[in-house]
Amino acid sequence: MPTAQTSPLPIPETFSQHERFLIEKTEEAIRDGVQLERWCRDPKRRINEIKLDLKKQFSLPNKAYGYLAHVPMNGKLESVMGVRQVVDFSDVVGSNPEQQLLDYVLREFLPRAHWVYADGYKGGFTMEQTLYRNMKGEYGRFSEDLRQGCVDWRSLGTEYNWSLLTVQIHDFIMKFGPYLKRFNEAACVVAHPDFVHIDKDSPNGHKLEVSVGYPFVAFAPIPNNFGFGPGKFGAAVKLYSFFLTADNKIKVEMDFAAAPRCSKVFDFGKNIPDPVYGGAALLQAITFGLWKAQPFHDMLDAGMVTQHARVHQALMDGSAKVWNNWVRGAS
Numbered sequence: 001m002p003t004a005q006t007s008p009l010p011i012p013e014t015f016s017q018h019e020r021f022l023i024e025k026t027e028e029a030i031r032d033g034v035q036l037e038r039w040c041r042d043p044k045r046r047i048n049e050i051k052l053d054l055k056k057q058f059s060l061p062n063k064a065y066g067y068l069a070h071v072p073m074n075g076k077l078e079s080v081m082g083v084r085q086v087v088d089f090s091d092v093v094g095s096n097p098e099q100q101l102l103d104y105v106l107r108e109f110l111p112r113a114h115w116v117y118a119d120g121y122k123g124g125f126t127m128e129q130t131l132y133r134n135m136k137g138e139y140g141r142f143s144e145d146l147r148q149g150c151v152d153w154r155s156l157g158t159e160y161n162w163s164l165l166t167v168q169i170h171d172f173i174m175k176f177g178p179y180l181k182r183f184n185e186a187a188c189v190v191a192h193p194d195f196v197h198i199d200k201d202s203p204n205g206h207k208l209e210v211s212v213g214y215p216f217v218a219f220a221p222i223p224n225n226f227g228f229g230p231g232k233f234g235a236a237v238k239l240y241s242f243f244l245t246a247d248n249k250i251k252v253e254m255d256f257a258a259a260p261r262c263s264k265v266f267d268f269g270k271n272i273p274d275p276v277y278g279g280a281a282l283l284q285a286i287t288f289g290l291w292k293a294q295p296f297h298d299m300l301d302a303g304m305v306t307q308h309a310r311v312h313q314a315l316m317d318g319s320a321k322v323w324n325n326w327v328r329g330a331s
Helices: 015-040 097-110 276-287 291-330
Strands: 049-051 061-073 078-092 114-116 122-135 139-141 160-169 173-176 181-182 187-192 197-200 208-214 235-244 250-259
Touching: 015 078, 015 122, 015 187, 015 208, 015 235, 015 250, 049 291, 061 197, 061 250, 061 291, 078 291, 097 208, 097 235, 097 291, 122 291, 139 235, 250 291, 276 291
Parallel strands: none
Antiparallel strands: 049 061, 061 078, 078 250, 114 122, 122 139, 122 160, 160 187, 173 181, 187 208, 197 208, 208 235, 235 250
8 A cells, every 4th residue: 555655743732751762763764664565565575574472372274384584674684583374264254255354454453353262261351542753744643432443454544644553462382391471462553554455366277365463663562571572573564465366265364474584582781781681692602602502592582473373373263263253243
């Protein structure tokens, strides 16, 4: 979706220092995220993918591929790590599948992407929109009655230049031996028109391809001691592409990329070295390079993108049920 270029107006004096900080970080996230998104979508992109084992059974057939590479950003070559996921989303469609898929992805997908499991735990994402810049360049706050969910993506580039979203992530679950730990995680991301793509009768043979995505803002709504994750990325994007095939099946491809690669496993403060990657570098030094830190680093980075893939496969499992019920109710 092409972006109409507008210059931002001054931030209102009534905005707090924190709101000003979020606006600054949002504009930076868009600048870097657009570059990263274009690289992810480039059919000539060259990456070496490794199939990941998510070590968990999911409802939908899926495959996940991790990668480590380099991406040109802001005039230099930057390291990047990421994961691409391919999902058989649904074979349920209504009488007008092209229009229904458009409406679902652009209006219903993320606002409806939350549920409660049989054990009472929340699943999926809960979204809240807070700040925006409109097409006149004016910054504003969403009123209380508009904060839940997110805007229809078709209003980006016509009404809004961008919308800042806070995403509560409910399926961030990690296994430590026989124990499962649910983490309370959240991220700030940006809805922006440059991350919306609609392609009818695509060269790939699909009836329709519709994609949305967002860059991550360098702010953690919930403080944490992770060195890599929400609020700790240099630049990162998440992309969701929905495909309506010739035989009326819905496929989804997701891509996540973060640049530069993780430099810390834990973040205990600016002047405190990471005990994991810092310890690995120290071990390499005291063994005069006989023990190499890089393979260890690569293994842990692969584990991080695998965890990301598990969270988003859970999102797809739940969203497929939402889609199936929504289509049947609309037909």
